[in-house]
Amino acid sequence: xxxxxxxxxxxxxxxxxxxxLGQAQVWLQDVGGFAAVGLVLWIAYAKxxxxxxxxxxxxxxxxxxGLRDVGADDKNxxxxxxxxxxxxxxxxxxxxxxxxxxxxxxAPEGQQPVYYPEDMPRTEGPVPYAPxxxxxxxxxxxxxxxxxxxxxxxxxxxxxxxxKLSGRRIWALALLSFKEAVRKxxxxxxxxxxxxxxxxxxxxxxxxxxxxLRTNVSVIYWAMTPLLLLTAALLASFSIPTxxxxxxxxxxxxxxxxxxxxxLGRFLGFTLLMSAVLLTLxxxxxxxxxxxxxxxxxxxxxxxxxxxxxxxxNFFARNKEADWRGDSVGREWEYRKYIAGGSSQxxxxxxxxxxxxxxxxxxxxxxxxEFAFDIFRTTKGEENRGVKCSITVRTWQYNQxxxxxxxxxxxxxxxxxxxxxxxxxxxxxxxxxxNQLAEKYGFYEFRNRQVTxxxxxxxxxPPGLFKKAREGDPPLIQNSNGEMVQxxxxxxxxxxxSPTQFLGMAQSDLYVLxxxxxxxxxxxxxxxxLWCRLCLVIGIAVAxxxxxxxxxxxxxxIFLFIGGLFQDYILGLAAGSSVGGGPLESxxxxxxxxxxxxxxxPTPTVQVAQAIDVAYGWMLRRLLxxxxxxxxxxxxxxxxxxxxxxxxxxxxxxxFLFAYLLPWGMLSYYLMRSREIATW
Amino acid sequence: xxxxxxxxxxxxxxxxxxxxxxxxxTALNALDMQIFKGEIFGLLGPNGSGKTTTIKLLLGLLFPxxxxxxxxxxxxxxxxxxxxxxxxxxxxxxxxFLNADETLDFYxxxxxxxSDVRRKRADELIEKVGLKNDRKRVLREYxxxxxxxxxxxxxxxxxxxxxxxDEPTSGLDPLGTRWMKDLIIDLRKQGKTVLMCSHRLxxxxxxCDRIAILYNGDLQEYGSVQKLLEDSDRVEVRAKGxxxxxxxxxxxxxxxxxxxxxxxxxxxxxxxxxxxFLRIVKExxxxxxxxxxxxxxxxxxxxxxxxx
Numbered sequence: 003x004x005x006x007x008x009x010x011x012x013x014x015x016x017x018x019x020x021x022x023l024g025q026a027q028v029w030l031q032d033v034g035g036f037a038a039v040g041l042v043l044w045i046a047y048a049k050x051x052x053x054x055x056x057x058x059x060x061x062x063x064x065x066x067x068g069l070r071d072v073g074a075d076d077k078n079x080x081x082x083x084x085x086x087x088x089x090x091x092x093x094x095x096x097x098x099x100x101x102x103x104x105x106x107x108x109a110p111e112g113q114q115p116v117y118y119p120e121d122m123p124r125t126e127g128p129v130p131y132a133p134x135x136x137x138x139x140x141x142x143x144x145x146x147x148x149x150x151x152x153x154x155x156x157x158x159x160x161x162x163x164x165x166k167l168s169g170r171r172i173w174a175l176a177l178l179s180f181k182e183a184v185r186k187x188x189x190x191x192x193x194x195x196x197x198x199x200x201x202x203x204x205x206x207x208x209x210x211x212x213x214x215l216r217t218n219v220s221v222i223y224w225a226m227t228p229l230l231l232l233t234a235a236l237l238a239s240f241s242i243p244t245x246x247x248x249x250x251x252x253x254x255x256x257x258x259x260x261x262x263x264x265x266l267g268r269f270l271g272f273t274l275l276m277s278a279v280l281l282t283l284x285x286x287x288x289x290x291x292x293x294x295x296x297x298x299x300x301x302x303x304x305x306x307x308x309x310x311x312x313x314x315x316n317f318f319a320r321n322k323e324a325d326w327r328g329d330s331v332g333r334e335w336e337y338r339k340y341i342a343g344g345s346s347q348x349x350x351x352x353x354x355x356x357x358x359x360x361x362x363x364x365x366x367x368x369x370x371x372e373f374a375f376d377i378f379r380t381t382k383g384e385e386n387r388g389v390k391c392s393i394t395v396r397t398w399q400y401n402q403x404x405x406x407x408x409x410x411x412x413x414x415x416x417x418x419x420x421x422x423x424x425x426x427x428x429x430x431x432x433x434x435x436x437n438q439l440a441e442k443y444g445f446y447e448f449r450n451r452q453v454t455x456x457x458x459x460x461x462x463x464p465p466g467l468f469k470k471a472r473e474g475d476p477p478l479i480q481n482s483n484g485e486m487v488q489x490x491x492x493x494x495x496x497x498x499x500s501p502t503q504f505l506g507m508a509q510s511d512l513y514v515l516x517x518x519x520x521x522x523x524x525x526x527x528x529x530x531x532l533w534c535r536l537c538l539v540i541g542i543a544v545a546x547x548x549x550x551x552x553x554x555x556x557x558x559x560i561f562l563f564i565g566g567l568f569q570d571y572i573l574g575l576a577a578g579s580s581v582g583g584g585p586l587e588s589x590x591x592x593x594x595x596x597x598x599x600x601x602x603x604p605t606p607t608v609q610v611a612q613a614i615d616v617a618y619g620w621m622l623r624r625l626l627x628x629x630x631x632x633x634x635x636x637x638x639x640x641x642x643x644x645x646x647x648x649x650x651x652x653x654x655x656x657x658f659l660f661a662y663l664l665p666w667g668m669l670s671y672y673l674m675r676s677r678e679i680a681t682w
Numbered sequence: 683x684x685x686x687x688x689x690x691x692x693x694x695x696x697x698x699x700x701x702x703x704x705x706x707x708t709a710l711n712a713l714d715m716q717i718f719k720g721e722i723f724g725l726l727g728p729n730g731s732g733k734t735t736t737i738k739l740l741l742g743l744l745f746p747x748x749x750x751x752x753x754x755x756x757x758x759x760x761x762x763x764x765x766x767x768x769x770x771x772x773x774x775x776x777x778x779f780l781n782a783d784e785t786l787d788f789y790x791x792x793x794x795x796x797s798d799v800r801r802k803r804a805d806e807l808i809e810k811v812g813l814k815n816d817r818k819r820v821l822r823e824y825x826x827x828x829x830x831x832x833x834x835x836x837x838x839x840x841x842x843x844x845x846x847x848d849e850p851t852s853g854l855d856p857l858g859t860r861w862m863k864d865l866i867i868d869l870r871k872q873g874k875t876v877l878m879c880s881h882r883l884x885x886x887x888x889x890c891d892r893i894a895i896l897y898n899g900d901l902q903e904y905g906s907v908q909k910l911l912e913d914s915d916r917v918e919v920r921a922k923g924x925x926x927x928x929x930x931x932x933x934x935x936x937x938x939x940x941x942x943x944x945x946x947x948x949x950x951x952x953x954x955x956x957x958x959f960l961r962i963v964k965e966x967x968x969x970x971x972x973x974x975x976x977x978x979x980x981x982x983x984x985x986x987x988x989x990x
Contacts, residue, residue: 166761168794170791171791171792171794174791174792177788178777178780178788181779181780181784185779186779248775249773250776250777252741252769252771252775253769253776253836255741255743256741256767257764257792257793257840258761258762258765258792258793259761259764679743680743680744681698681744
């Protein structure tokens with residue numbers, strides 16, 4: 003979703019280091035499932051003699067059958083370790099299945115059996131992405147260990163053969179791919195189309211001043227993405243099949259080249275080529291941006307690399323439930339929730355972690371708090387006046403003893419003539435006193451701040467607040483569920499001061515600006531997101547092309563990539579959150595003229611349709627494991643809105659990339675190993 | 683001392699099946715064969731006899747249905763054995779966007795050769811195959827003969843102990859063919875083992891020490907060329923310093939009748955068409971402007987003995 007606001011729209015929570023365990027668990031479960039299937043197929047093929055296993059008995063008289071007893075430690079096909087791992091994995095799957103059946107049988111009468119994973123809520127509409135948490139229940143652990151065992155079994159020959167790989171040979175094949183792509187001129191044709199889009203759009207059509215750079219960056223990445231991806235997919239899909247068709251691969255395979263080196267060499271070569279192209283285009287674009295005299299407004303909005311510190315957003319109102327999530331004002335895009343002006347409704351950002359660099363700032367080196375809220379008017383309001391809000395920042399010490407601390411604070415503030423004043427850092431004396439009060443009482447307030455749509459606004463916070471928040475450890479308190487939890491160190495409370503108006507906010511609409519990095523370096527980091535997508539496409543295309551013809555490999559890789567763009571929608575289908583049910587249930591409704599929301603009678607037809615839809619959802623979830631999460635690597639908005647792409651973000655996403663491509667690499671290893679080159 | 687066995691097949695069989703596993707064709711049926719170190723071994727047969735299938739099985743391009751094949755004592759599917767093998771395919775399946783230097787450099791890298799060694803070896807081979815003046819041209823621009831030469835160069839890049847040549851003289855003119863045969867013989871002199879696959883019988887006869895003849899996937903003949911071609915029913919006598927005459931003919935007739943045989947043919951031995959061609963080309967290059975003037979040719983005489 004392109005932002006109309008000068009703020010970064012974060013529709014999915016960024017993955018952090020703390021999510022590694024949960025992600026690893028899900029990865030093992032998914033990949034392990036496929037690995038178990040792969041092991042079964044591989045052993046079945048070996049049993050049927052479809053995979054040749056040569057006899058070591060050269061001197062044996064007469065028949066040397068291609069078949070060997072499964073279980074022998076045969077390095078060419080099936081090892082004892084693979085058999086053992088598969089046996090253990092299947093045993094654990096059986097145990098888990100037994101547990102699920104027993105639980106289902108013992109479920110109280112009328113309780114619907116759980117078909118869907120518990121962390122996939124059956125809500126209406128798209129299922130929002132959330133980083134998976136590590137689950138330590140028996141069923142999850144069994145599934146994880148089974149996945150690990152199956153993966154180990156399937157990867158044993160792969161790992162063993164990795165030691166035989168030669169960097170020089172892989173490099174030779176990579177260079178070959180590079181030269182082939184360059185000399186066949188495919189790249190140049192696409193580049194010719196691309197060059198036009200790299201020039202600043204304002205040269206061609208009028209753009210609002212503050213949107214200039216944002217639009218520029220978006221157009222550059224928008225243009226580069228499909229053209230580079232198509233080029234990469236074409237090159238990678240057709241290279242190995244062409245090699246096979248023209249039999250040039252015969253002169254390679256008859257050298258001491260491991261077959262997997264061919265795959266790696268092709269992947270490396272095309273990745274290097276597209277990296278060089280991407281680096282050149284990115285550098286050229288950046289030069290053009292710098293040469294185009296960026297407007298001051300655009301410079302303030304987007305020629306930045308903000309390093310935000312986000313809090314956890316909650317909503318509060320005296321007359322609402324404890325889990326109230328803000329009001330909806332009927333907008334189609336439900337990204338933001340709203341608080342009403344002139345009411346007790348509040349939006350509260352909680353900060354549990356306060357970095358030391360915020361607390362150690364000098365008093366006049368203030369801490370910016372930036373925000374961009376949406377205004378929803380129910381009346382026209384006052385002429386020439388925007389909607390106003392107040393922002394209160396409180397530490398845990400203040401919250402512990404709010405009334406008394408407030409009384410003391412007001413007394414001191416009144417004495418310093420600071421009560422109800424919005425002091426700015428350029429008023430040094432007053433600011434110094436404000437900072438002292440903030441550090442002493444853990445409280446700061448900015449009243450009646452005017453909010454304007456489509457702009458990033460800011461207030462300055464005294465660093466003493468953060469110093470105070472870092473002191474000591476907040477004692478545990480009981481929450482509304484009766485659990486003992488640690489309260490937040492710092493909270494930012496926003497209220498709307500204009501009656502009959504609404505202020506809308508999402509979690510990432512307000513943040514403490516921790517630092518501001520280099521736009522240029524951030525621009526290159528944004529290109530790394532596109533580079534990751536290129537690696538995805540090249541990896542899939544090369545892997546698939548070891549088995550399929552060029553055009554089929556191309557179609558499969560493009561199909562999977564496009565599927566990745568609709569992953570949230572597919573996830574909704576898989577979770578059964580579509581209105582009207584799954585495909586067969588929907589067909590049944592259509593045939594009978596029933597509306598989408600009507601509860602259907604549990605006739606045998608409906609029950610069968612619903613059961614098949616459950617199986618369909620299961621299959622879609624397996625398909626989701628294969629489809630790449632391409633949205634994860636769309637970092638254009640970070641650069642366009644001037645937000646830093648952090649090192650943690652980069653590392654995690656590169657890890658994801660490796661974790662996604664590794665199974666494809668193993669698949670291509672087995673495909674290349676088991677196929678007869680001369681019969682392709 | 684027993685000769686070293688370089689290539690050995692035991693009961694090597696290849697059956698092609700369709701998608702459902704039904705037998706389509708037996709391309710090779712229980713081939714037992716040995717190739718010894720330092721010999722030139724020919725694999726003969728008409729199209730579809732299994733020659734190329736045998737080579738592909740030895741190189742690991744195909745998997746046997748049953749049986750075994752080893753090269754230098756290692757399984758044919760073992761990639762490691764390729765360190766000591768050079769392979770020239772029937773058609774020159776090389777990358778046409780590379781030039782000769784780049785081609786040899788690429789294949790040299792596949793043998794983990796260092797850059798100095800690669801460069802030196804490439805220079806030697808390009809010189810050897812006579813492509814020095816064309817080394818910077820891309821292979822797309824090469825003629826058939828030139829592609830065959832660069833193909834041979836890549837087959838020799840690693841100084842292999844076993845060279846496998848699939849139809850090495852295919853598409854070559856007589857000069858090229860002679861050059862290839864001389865090179866093959868030279869390889870044997872260096873102690874290399876050569877396995878060549880061809881249906882040009884005269885080429886095989888000229889260079890091979892032993893042959894195997896395949897037909898329809900089955901081994902039909904196997905052994906030394908000389909022994910296989912020997913006509914034990916006839917005796918060949920060559921003489922120098924005498925002229926063909928009626929008296930000589932009668933004396934020889936009587937001699938052979940006395941020993942229980944008969945004189946079948948007397949006349950001058952012939953050279954091969956290839957030798958004639960090469961001699962003429964050589965003389966023409968040494969004496970530019972040499973040309974044949976038309977003469978009246980006598981009708982051919984039949985020198986066979988009457989009654990035969």
